[in-house]
Amino acid sequence: MLLCIDCGNTNTVFSIWDGESFVSTWRIATDHRRTADEYFVWLNTLKKLHDIDGKVTEAIISSTVPRVVFNLRVLCNRYYDCRPLVVGKPGCELPVAPRVDLGTTVGPDRLVNTVAGYDRHGGNLVVVDFGTATTFDVVDDDGAYIGGVIAPGVNLSLEALHMAAAALPHVDITHPERVIGTNTVACIQSGIYWGYIGLVEGIVRQIRAERDRPMRVIATGGLASLFDQGFDLFDKVEDDLTMHGLRLINDYNKGLGA
Ligand SMILES: Nc1ncnc2c1ncn2[C@@H]1O[C@H](COP(=O)(O)OP(=O)(O)O)[C@@H](O)[C@H]1O
Numbered sequence: 001m002l003l004c005i006d007c008g009n010t011n012t013v014f015s016i017w018d019g020e021s022f023v024s025t026w027r028i029a030t031d032h033r034r035t036a037d038e039y040f041v042w043l044n045t046l047k048k049l050h051d052i053d054g055k056v057t058e059a060i061i062s063s064t065v066p067r068v069v070f071n072l073r074v075l076c077n078r079y080y081d082c083r084p085l086v087v088g089k090p091g092c093e094l095p096v097a098p099r100v101d102l103g104t105t106v107g108p109d110r111l112v113n114t115v116a117g118y119d120r121h122g123g124n125l126v127v128v129d130f131g132t133a134t135t136f137d138v139v140d141d142d143g144a145y146i147g148g149v150i151a152p153g154v155n156l157s158l159e160a161l162h163m164a165a166a167a168l169p170h171v172d173i174t175h176p177e178r179v180i181g182t183n184t185v186a187c188i189q190s191g192i193y194w195g196y197i198g199l200v201e202g203i204v205r206q207i208r209a210e211r212d213r214p215m216r217v218i219a220t221g222g223l224a225s226l227f228d229q230g231f232d233l234f235d236k237v238e239d240d241l242t243m244h245g246l247r248l249i250n251d252y253n254k255g256l257g258a
């Protein structure tokens with residue numbers, strides 16, 4: 001079985017592919033201090049709880065947090081007796097190389113989303129990922145990542161308001177019906193929610209204008225569905241996009257003999 005690990009700045013997601021489907025997906029807060037032993041105890045407990053019998057024999061990691069990769073590698077070596085592929089590192093090839101400025105390091109999650117989006121929808125695509133940051137990844141007609149947009153994430157924006165303004169409380173994101181808030185909480189929720197709708201609409205419109213061709217828009221990440229309600233922002237929301245991409249990149253590299 002293949003263990004796919006998608007480590008973001010907020011959460012790390014583990015998913016097990018049994019050769020036919022992802023049998024389980026588990027989420028843990030990202031913390032670079034977590035050791036290989038801690039990961040293993042946690043993973044093994046969940047694996048038993050879900051009656052997953054097979055052995056993990058291979059692994060692939062995408063991490064936007066460089067420091068966590070060391071212990072994830074140790075996890076794979078020590079407990080699964082395998083050398084993981086690490087997206088963006090030597091030994092892990094992509095089907096199509098990104099076309100960006102010389103010396104630029106693209107977030108591995110964005111490369112993975114590009115591969116997954118191209119596989120499912122073909123080129124001329126925008127993938128929007130609502131994570132710690134909200135990213136827009138632009139995919140060319142041959143499947144290459146050719147750049148995009150990085151905006152502050154929804155929860156990061158809410159947190160920033162709370163941190164910087166003494167009188168503003170911590171607020172959870174919601175979909176307010178009205179734009180004009182009649183109390184502080186409603187005003188903040190409106191600012192973030194409607195601000196984000198405008199941000200996504202505006203950025204997609206400008207990407208389409210800059211590319212001067214039709215572009216489909218696929219969204220992923222925990223908060224994508226919140227922004228999908230009642231609007232025409234996305235052609236599709238796909239929560240499993242990053243995991244799908246990790247599996248494809250693993251297959252691609254194993255096909256190359258990695
Ligand atoms: N379904 C959800 N509802 C509300 N907040 C969510 C949901 N899913 C994720 N989040 C929040 O969205 C932010 C981004 O989460 P995540 O997608 O895991 O980010 P990353 O990939 O950067 O680690 C976090 O603050 C997380 O708590």
Ligand SMILES: CC(C)(COP(=O)(O)O)[C@@H](O)C(=O)NCCC(=O)O
Binds near residue numbers: 131
């Ligand atoms: C933009 C990101 C912080 C998004 O990370 P996430 O929200 O998934 O934790 C990550 O993709 C990153 O660190 N990128 C490096 C710069 C770039 O992609 O151009």
Ligand SMILES: [K+]
Binds near residue numbers: 008109129131
């Ligand atoms: K992510």
